[in-house]
Amino acid sequence: MNTSDFISILALLVSCISTGLYTFFLLRDRAHVKAYSTYYPAWSDKEGPGSDPGLTIEIANYGRREVLLEYLYFQYGKKTTRFAETTWESDPHGRFHLGEGETYRTEITTDSDGILLDDNRNPATNVYFQDSLQRRYYVKNVRQNIKKYLQATRVA
Numbered sequence: 001m002n003t004s005d006f007i008s009i010l011a012l013l014v015s016c017i018s019t020g021l022y023t024f025f026l027l028r029d030r031a032h033v034k035a036y037s038t039y040y041p042a043w044s045d046k047e048g049p050g051s052d053p054g055l056t057i058e059i060a061n062y063g064r065r066e067v068l069l070e071y072l073y074f075q076y077g078k079k080t081t082r083f084a085e086t087t088w089e090s091d092p093h094g095r096f097h098l099g100e101g102e103t104y105r106t107e108i109t110t111d112s113d114g115i116l117l118d119d120n121r122n123p124a125t126n127v128y129f130q131d132s133l134q135r136r137y138y139v140k141n142v143r144q145n146i147k148k149y150l151q152a153t154r155v156a
Contacts, residue, residue, distance in 0.1 A: 032063035035129055035137045039145035052110045053152040057139055059129050060103040068095040068132035075126040076118040084115050095132055110153055116146055123150055
């Protein structure tokens, strides 16, 4: 092996390491969004016994890039979808800026649970957020939590 072969192999090695580091930092620099729901029975609420049950839907950005959320959708069956009136403070275009390490949380209580049922009284089967790039972030465990919530509030 002469000097020119050694330099070529070294240049190839440096190029591969550089490409690997670029890919690593590129993937690390994007938004990593997780959406999940939690059901709170009446007795576990902060107000103590006798309080109403609740359902929370949260979305958190664990990545380094900001996400511009546009809508919160509730899906009923395969075809029917409605978007919820959100309470987020938005920019002039109606988008919510979810920065690095930020979380948006909305609570559904007996005062605002009409969105969980469609016009035919069918419960929502899926809930998801949609951002400005039309990416959907589906909420985990939402079907089970909606079922628990509706059983707790509708059975008297």
